[in-house]
Amino acid sequence: MIQIENLEKVYRTEEVETKALNKVSLVVNDGEFVAIMGPSGCGKSTLLNIIGLLDEPDGGSIKFAGTEIAHYNERKRADLRKRNLGFVFQSFNLIEELTVLENVELPLIYLGVGAAERKQKVEKVLEKMQIMHRRNHFPQQLSGGQQQRVAVARAVINAPRLILADEPTGNLDSSNGNEVMELLTELNEAGTTIIMVTHSEHDARYAHRVIRLLDGEVVMENVHKQFTV
């Protein structure tokens, strides 16, 4: 699904130059659940954002399903995002002016899906995420766990092939966190590829494989015992 070779990203500010990613290479296969770990500032989010086409690399190659996407223009990026990707963030990133239902519905609107079909799909997802009863609430009226469930619902509504999650449990307590991890696992089992950034060894255990970053470089890849054949 994702093939990355010698990916580089450099941030330049007036005084300093930070090499956020230094010749990173990795492959994520269809149907995999990969966790990316490493200390704060090592480049995890940068990597995830480049994979998610939210940011551009300064060098190297990144292929999505065999197509080079490193230098896609803005329109193509938006298109790829809305068709194939779903995002889950640590800070939920729901739109405060929209209700739960409207937030979840939004990707379908951008995809140009008709109202009737939208309604049907949204209700299905909300049922699944057990948030249907709160569909007309605004994000501020929900608990953190509930908000993240809405975010996950929004991420999966367009049936993406790849879900990118940046510390999805970072702002949640352990029981809410586990719930979200269960959701992701379920999605993965249903066939969706997942790349997740996390600080938590506990969460990383849900993944098939852990990629460790340090100072912008891949230092180790280990496969969890339970998934070794």
Added chain:
Amino acid sequence: MFTNYLKVAYRNLIRHKGFSFLNIAGLALGLTACLLIGLFVFDELQYDKFLPNGDRVYRVYTQGTTSESPESMASVPPMFATTMKQEFPEVEQSMRILMYSAISLLEVGDKKLYIENGLIADSTFFDIFPLPFKYGSAAQALDAPASVVLAEDVAKRFFGDENPVGKELKMNKQTLLVKGVIQNNQSKFHLKVNYVIPLSAAEIPAERMSSWGWQQFYTYVRVKPDTDIKQTQAKLQDYITQKVQPLMPKDDPIGFVPYLQPLQDIYLHSANFKFDTGPRGNITYVKALSIIAVFILLIACFNFVNLATAKSVQRAKEVGIRKTIGASQQQLMLQFLIETVLLTFISVVISVVLASLLLPALNDFTGKDMSFNLLTNPVVFLLLVVLTLVVGLIAGFYPALVLSGFKPVKVLKSTVVSEGMFGRVQWLRHGLIVIQFSLTIFLLISATVVFLQVNYLHTKDLGFNREQIMFFPMRGDNMNRSYETFKNELAQGPGISSVSIGYGFPGDAVAGDQIIVPKDGEQKLHSTTHLMVDYDYIKTLGLELVNGRNFSKELTTDKSQAYIINETAVKEFGLGTPQQAIGKTLIWQRLGPSQPDSVKKGQVIGVVKDFHYKSLYDKVEPAVLHIHPDDYWKVAVKMKGENISQSVAHVKDVWGKFSPDYPIEYKFLDENFDQMYKAEDKLKSLLWIFTGVAIFVGCLGLFGLATYAAERRKKEIGIRKVLGADVSTIVGLLSKEFVKLVVVAAVIAFPIAWLVMRKWLEDFAYRIDIPLWVFVAAGVAAALVAFLTISYQAIKAATTNPIKNLRTE
């Protein structure tokens, strides 16, 4: 998708109430001002558009070639109409109106009323101006000399609701037959018409009517369709130089060039014409108001841009999320534009309501009868729709571009989105604030200069005393014949200090003619104003004699052989000093060289200080005062001011004794004078009102910006306070930036305002020098207003407990 946009737009509006209020209020106010100005301007542009074939009608006017600044004269000699009709094949019809401004007494049975604005016109009047008739018909209405056509409301005053056609009416004791009644709705006609009588009734000798020098007629021509009017005008000018000039006597050549003015230009483009008549607008003021409207709209739009970009920080996250989900920049732009258009739409609705509420006041103020009804006027409706879209798009485009251009990683990653991320926005915002303040300062300076000039017009020492002078024309044969006894009886009344009878009082009509000044064996002709006065003129008006003496009843020669001249005449006639002028000879040929009996030859016996007998638009011209009872017409009664009403009652009593047939109609001279500056008075008020609106709208925007600035720097302020900064330091910190912008704006506005206002003042012969303090005051006022607006937020920010702000981070 659309409903989603509207939904978000609506919720944003509600969520950020303060922001929405500032935006809507500013825009609504600005639009209201624009709507009202727009209505006014539109109305001013409607004059004479209703007349069939009006686009083929032209007025002949002349421009002087002799004086240095050629003056345009609305009245021309009678031969123009005759010649153009006869010798110019493209001229279909011509028509003259006699210049004659007297008020006439109309009588029907016992009803006697003075009616102004009667026209004495060629019988082709209704051919050139096909005004709609209520009774009778235009055909042959003016063919017989003793005919009159009345305006509807005049007819009503005499005849009630019955049809007066065929009835008799007396004008100044002469019997006329009513031939028709024209409908009342001529509010957009460049002439005020209460009645029309045929020129043939005036019985002007044919010899006079064939004159090329007697500039006494407003002359109109209608040309055939597709006439090249430039060519006709050139032809007319050639005709004057080639055919007419050779006929003229050597010492009295034609001193003008004729021009053709389109009928529909007359109302707005004749402000500086001499001897014009009828209601007139002024294109300068129409333009000035239009520019102000654009200024106000710009200020309101800029507010919008500034507030929206300032607020964009708050919406950055939303943009990031939407983009992450897959929204394209175009979709986001559309979303933000829809929001702006929605806000604009609400503002437009409010402004329509406000404008309709304020329209009666504006009508009252301008004496107009404007209406705007959305339902009956699809043009207005369409205009509003277009306005909504245009303003919405102009104001919304840039913020939409900025907002939709946010990079999602940037705005989603950082917990605090800072302004610094969008560097160009700051520049633009500062640029717009500078423009807003430049416009405001420009308006402030203009309004102040206009105020000072108008004030000057009203209060300038005119060289005579215009207070408490009752002023009226004499009426009836008896009064005219025994004017001396009339005058004596008036003067005996209580509280009356002196009475003067003559022709040529300040603010009223004056006569102009030539005078001969013999010098070095030559007879030099000078154009001059003739003031036909009596022995008490100087005393009544409080004129100051700089040399020589006043006319004296004891010296019989003073009546036939004495002149008093003003200082300008001394200079223009080349008589040296006022002292040297005394004793010099002047010769007036009242009826021309062919009538030696009418020649008045006399000496200068005195010199009066220059006084402004015309408006301050005009330079004081050379004036000659002499005793000339033949032309006595107007009466000025100077009162002591102890008991005016008693004095007025006395004047009325005496009037009744001498002219019981005529009711008295009087004014006071100062009113007469103030009337001359009505247009400027209105301009002054309108300028102040709209400058106020502009400032207020600008302040709304500034207030919003200050709110955001304080909000943005909450944490910084908190830290500074913890470190020991006091309130004034922090207020200074927050205000400094804005006040700096005002200074830049002032630097831009000053020279422009100076140039524009100097140009405006050039129209006045007597004008103020723009004082330096006007600029200082405008700059300081703008800075002060800015500072006060901002300091409210700054003080609020500076006085909050710092711990609160630091904790919320």
